[in-house]
Amino acid sequence: xxxxxxxxxxxxxxxxxxxxxxxxxxxxxxxxxxxxxxxxxxxxxxxxxxxxxxxxxxxxxxxxxxxxxxxxxxxxxxxxxxxxxxxxxxxxxxxxxxxxxxxxxxxxxxxxxxxxxxxxxxxxxxxxxxxxxxxxxxxxxxxxxxxxxxxxxxxxxxxxxxxxxxxxxxxxxxxxxxxxxxxxxxxx
Amino acid sequence: xxxxxxxxxxxxxxxxxxxxxxxxxxxxxxxxxxxxxxxxxxxxxxxxxxxxxxxxxxxxxxxxxxxxxxxxxxxxxxxxxxxxxxxxxxxxxxxxxxxxxxxxxxxxxxxxxxxxxxxxxxxxxxxxxxxxxxxxxxxxxxxxxxxxxxxxxxxxxxx
Ligand SMILES: [Zn+2]
Numbered sequence: 316x317x318x319x320x321x322x323x324x325x326x327x328x329x330x331x332x333x334x335x336x337x338x339x340x341x342x343x344x345x346x347x348x349x350x351x352x353x354x355x356x357x358x359x360x361x362x363x364x365x366x367x368x369x370x371x372x373x374x375x376x377x378x379x380x381x382x383x384x385x386x387x388x389x390x391x392x393x394x395x396x397x398x399x400x401x402x403x404x405x406x407x408x409x410x411x412x413x414x415x416x417x418x419x420x421x422x423x424x425x426x427x428x429x430x431x432x433x434x435x436x437x438x439x440x441x442x443x444x445x446x447x448x449x450x451x452x453x454x455x456x457x458x459x460x461x462x463x464x465x466x467x468x469x470x471x472x473x474x475x476x477x478x479x480x481x482x483x484x485x486x487x488x489x490x491x492x493x494x495x496x497x498x499x500x501x502x503x
Numbered sequence: 504x505x506x507x508x509x510x511x512x513x514x515x516x517x518x519x520x521x522x523x524x525x526x527x528x529x530x531x532x533x534x535x536x537x538x539x540x541x542x543x544x545x546x547x548x549x550x551x552x553x554x555x556x557x558x559x560x561x562x563x564x565x566x567x568x569x570x571x572x573x574x575x576x577x578x579x580x581x582x583x584x585x586x587x588x589x590x591x592x593x594x595x596x597x598x599x600x601x602x603x604x605x606x607x608x609x610x611x612x613x614x615x616x617x618x619x620x621x622x623x624x625x626x627x628x629x630x631x632x633x634x635x636x637x638x639x640x641x642x643x644x645x646x647x648x649x650x651x652x653x654x655x656x657x658x659x660x661x662x
Contacts, residue, residue, distance in 0.1 A: 340569055347565040355562065356555035365560060373563050380572035437551035456516065456545045457552045481508055488540040491547055 338385060347376060350393055354400060357458070360441055361404050361449050371407070375400040394464055401450060401468040408446050440490035448483035455480055509537040519545035592656045599649025606642050613639050 338346070351372060358368035378399050379392070386392035441449050447469060454460040454468060465480075466473035509515075511531055515538045518524045524532075532538040603610075613636055 343569055344565055347562075347568075351562050351565070352556045353552070356552050359555055360551065369563050373568050376565070376568045377571055377575075380568070381575050437547045440547070441551070452544065452548060453552075456520070456548045459520065477508070484541060484544050485506060487544050487547075491543055496543060496547065 338380070343376075343380065346389065346392060349389070350396060351376075353458075354396060357397070357450075357453050358400055358404065360438070360453055361446055362407060363442060367407070371400060371403045374403055378403075394460075394468075397454065397458065397460070398468045401454075404446065404450065405470070436491065436494040436496060440487055440494055443490045444483065444486055448486060451476070451480055451483050452487055506537040506540055509535055511535065511538055512541055515541050516545055520549065589656065592652045595652040596649055596656065599645050599652070602642065602645055603649070606638070609638065610642055 354375065355368050355372050358371050359365055362368055362371065375396055379396055384392070384395050386395060441452075444452075450469060451465055454465050455462075460468070462476040462480075463473050465471070466476050471479070511528065514528055515532055518528055518532075519542045532542055
């Protein structure tokens with residue numbers, strides 16, 4: 316049974332906000348310590364491979380540093396980081412399916428199922444969804460991103476996020492229910 | 504029964520994330536398929552995120568990331584600093600080419616004159632008069648220096 320109404324991992328901190336505008340090594344390490352695990356969780360659940368997630372994670376931070384992006388606060392930096400990570404994921408899926416511009420229906424790379432941690436039913440249910448659905452759901456319900464932020468990260472129109480999210484949620488709920496998890500669960 | 508978008512979705516999402524349900528919202532959720540599904544999804548993802556965040560696999564070391572970023576930044580600074588030199592080199596190459604092309608006919612005559620007046624049968628060959636021409640000296644020097652600038656430029660770009 317899913318432990319309902321869990322407190323989400325908080326990737327946002329306010330203590331970076333008061334720091335110097337230019338990111339020095341200490342500020343970078345601080346940001347990394349606060350955001351790397353949740354970001355890796357997002358990457359892992361999206362791409363289904365821990366080694367790849369670690370590669371993309373490093374590339375995302377590197378790109379952020381190289382871009383010279385300072386951000387107004389930790390929240391701003393985190394959003395930027397997730398946007399880079401989402402772009403990297405999109406590049407990854409496009410490289411895998413060069414014949415199509417569309418995000419593939421689902422990731423069926425060798426080792427996908429082994430690598431994704433299917434210890435949880437949720438992992439299995441998410442693995443059945445298209446990468447874009449996974450990213451959208453994660454950004455919305457784990458990271459608490461707004462429709463506008465999701466649209467920006469995924470390169471979609473803000474107006475279409477609501478309905479896309481609704482359909483993605485239905486697909487995930489169906490998969491969860493197929494694994495014996497019901498919405499009628501007592502949740503609080 | 505089909506789920507349809509519901510106006511309580513935002514409130515239900517917030518409650519599902521925080522665990523803070525008002526009795527009214529809870530009652531609504533229990534009677535609304537959309538909100539019940541939403542609650543299931545939000546809670547399932549939260550549980551999944553918690554599990555993934557807590558996995559024991561160590562994170563990549565941030566030190567090499569920082570180092571690579573620093574190297575890239577230094578390289579960028581270096582490129583910026585040397586870009587003026589590169590432009591001077593490009594200008595030198597362009598001037599050389601322009602001068603070279605402008606003087607090609609005259610230069611050709613000078614070289615031809617120098618070779619025809621060269622007496623190889625003489626035991627001590629006299630330097631042809633044309634070899635002392637200031638124009639020839641200037642043009643040849645420019646071509647040599649221009650060539651060096653071109654070489655330096657291409658070497659710098661390869662690096
Ligand atoms: Zn509802």
